[in-house]
Amino acid sequence: MEIPEMKVREFVDEVASKSPTPGGGAVGATVAALGAALIEMVANLTIGKKGYEDYEAEMERIVAESEYRRKRLLESADDDIKAFDEVMKAFKLPKNTSEEKEERKKVLQESLKKACEVPYELAREISKLCPLAESVSKFGNKNAKSDAESAVALLEAAFSCALANVEINLKSIKDPEFVSSMREAVLELKGKVDKCVANCKQN
Amino acid sequence: MEIPEMKVREFVDEVASKSPTPGGGAVGATVAALGAALIEMVANLTIGKKGYEDYEAEMERIVAESEYRRKRLLESADDDIKAFDEVMKAFKLPKNTSEEKEERKKVLQESLKKACEVPYELAREISKLCPLAESVSKFGNKNAKSDAESAVALLEAAFSCALANVEINLKSIKDPEFVSSMREAVLELKGKVDKCVANCKQN
Numbered sequence: 001m002e003i004p005e006m007k008v009r010e011f012v013d014e015v016a017s018k019s020p021t022p023g024g025g026a027v028g029a030t031v032a033a034l035g036a037a038l039i040e041m042v043a044n045l046t047i048g049k050k051g052y053e054d055y056e057a058e059m060e061r062i063v064a065e066s067e068y069r070r071k072r073l074l075e076s077a078d079d080d081i082k083a084f085d086e087v088m089k090a091f092k093l094p095k096n097t098s099e100e101k102e103e104r105k106k107v108l109q110e111s112l113k114k115a116c117e118v119p120y121e122l123a124r125e126i127s128k129l130c131p132l133a134e135s136v137s138k139f140g141n142k143n144a145k146s147d148a149e150s151a152v153a154l155l156e157a158a159f160s161c162a163l164a165n166v167e168i169n170l171k172s173i174k175d176p177e178f179v180s181s182m183r184e185a186v187l188e189l190k191g192k193v194d195k196c197v198a199n200c201k202q203n
Numbered sequence: 204m205e206i207p208e209m210k211v212r213e214f215v216d217e218v219a220s221k222s223p224t225p226g227g228g229a230v231g232a233t234v235a236a237l238g239a240a241l242i243e244m245v246a247n248l249t250i251g252k253k254g255y256e257d258y259e260a261e262m263e264r265i266v267a268e269s270e271y272r273r274k275r276l277l278e279s280a281d282d283d284i285k286a287f288d289e290v291m292k293a294f295k296l297p298k299n300t301s302e303e304k305e306e307r308k309k310v311l312q313e314s315l316k317k318a319c320e321v322p323y324e325l326a327r328e329i330s331k332l333c334p335l336a337e338s339v340s341k342f343g344n345k346n347a348k349s350d351a352e353s354a355v356a357l358l359e360a361a362f363s364c365a366l367a368n369v370e371i372n373l374k375s376i377k378d379p380e381f382v383s384s385m386r387e388a389v390l391e392l393k394g395k396v397d398k399c400v401a402n403c404k405q406n
Contacts, residue, residue, distance in 0.1 A: 003211055004210065004211050004212035004215075005210055005211070005212065006210065006211055007207065007208055007209065007210055007211075008206055008207050008208070008209055008210075008211055008214050008233060008277070008280075009207035009208065009277060011211050011237075012207075012233075012236050012237060012240045012273055012277055013240075015237060015240035015241060015243075015244060016239075016240035016241075016243040016244055016247070016269070016270065016273060017244065017247065018244075018247040018248065019244075020244070020248060020346075020347065020350075023241070023244065023347070023349070023350045023353070024241060024349050024350040024352070024353025024354070025349075025353075027237050027240075027241060027353060027357070028353060030211060030215075030237070031234055031237065031357065031360070033215050034214075034215060034218060034230050034233070034234065036219075037215045037216075037218035037219035037230075038218060038219075038226070038227060038230060040218075040219040041218060041219055041220065041221075041222075041223070041226065044219070044220065044221040045221065045223060066219070067219065070215055070219060074211070074212060074215055077211075144223065144226070145367070145371055146226070146227050146228075146364075146367035146368045146370065146371040147223075147226045147227040147367075149227070149363065149364075149367035150226070150227025150228075150230060150231060150363065150364040150367055150368075151227070153359075153360040153361075153363035153364055153367075154230070154234065154360050154364070156356075156360060157234070157356040157357050157359060157360030158356075160352065160353065160356035161349075161352075161353040161356055161357070164348070164349035164350075164352040164353055164356075165349045165353075167349065168348055168349040
């Protein structure tokens with residue numbers, strides 16, 4: 001069953017089980033979706049409230065964008081599981097002849113790159129949510145301050161989950177160009193997210 | 204419907220809605236349960252693995268304790284909603300006569316204390332999970348390193364959710380003794396959690 005359709009209890013049970021999936025990647029995507037949902041809630045609780053008239057249009061925009069992003073994030077929660085399964089399948093390919101060995105190596109490396117790209121995409125999605133979190137932290141309903149703070153903490157954690165999953169797969173990739181360009185891309189995202197999180201915490 | 208029985212998609216939708224509950228407190232408890240589940244998974248993936256024989260008993264203990272704690276955490280996810288509802292109910296009490304005003308003030312203050320105690324309990328539960336996270340970070344299966352790192356990030360975020368919810372309720376509490384003893388208790392937990400998180404990140 002796909003994660004969005006599982007009961008919360010079932011999902012937690014599945015994570016805890018002996019099976020390596022769903023793991024940190026899938027959980028990270030789900031937690032990012034929860035972070036986006038909290039941003040949306042704070043924006044919803046700001047719209048129509050006295051004293052917040054100046055931010056009405058901005059909050060309407062945030063509701064629309066965070067709704068779009070949380071749905072995408074939740075749909076992507078299973079991507080990490082699929083990518084991991086492909087790596088496992090590649091590991092099980094035969095390696096009796098030199099042709100088989102070569103083929104196995106190629107398929108494995110491709111599957112590892114994909115397993116890097118899935119959490120990288122998650123990290124990129126989270127980086128796009130950060131400015132929304134900053135906006136609700138600054139201009140959102142002060143009665144929902146704890147929810148805005150919670151949203152920021154969840155995005156930060158989900159970003160850490162994503163980076164940990166990029167990093168663990170990078171370790172097995174033999175293509176130095178892929179590795180260095182992925183590391184550079186991740187560092188760029190991390191710079192953005194760290195800055196945004198610091199701005200949120202000033203409010 | 205209670206959170207553990209909701210589908211993941213429904214839960215995310217509920218968080219995003221105009222209603223202030225479920226908010227950061229309920230989400231924090233759920234994310235803490237997911238953190239505990241990842242700890243349990245890493246321990247599960249360590250048991251019976253070559254090279255980890257020395258940690259077998261420790262990992263068995265961690266599986267048992269994190270299972271117990273994640274179930275409690277998930278069961279507690281709705282407590283925050285109930286506590287918030289009591290505060291809202293108190294706000295709506297009549298305040299026409301001085302007796303009514305006095306009674307309303309009393310009930311409101313009691314409900315706010317309860318609304319502080321629920322996230323404080325969450326913070327306390329998370330502080331008990333931290334040593335388990337430290338153990339799987341140090342001694343757990345290195346192939347699941349990203350999952351151990353994800354678990355730590357989630358506990359840290361859930362702890363922030365809990366503290367934000369304690370703090371926002373403390374602001375409306377007029378009993379200086381309650382406020383100072385709660386702040387002290389929170390600071391003590393924060394010291395423990397911060398230290399544990401720093402230790403985890405060294406691995």
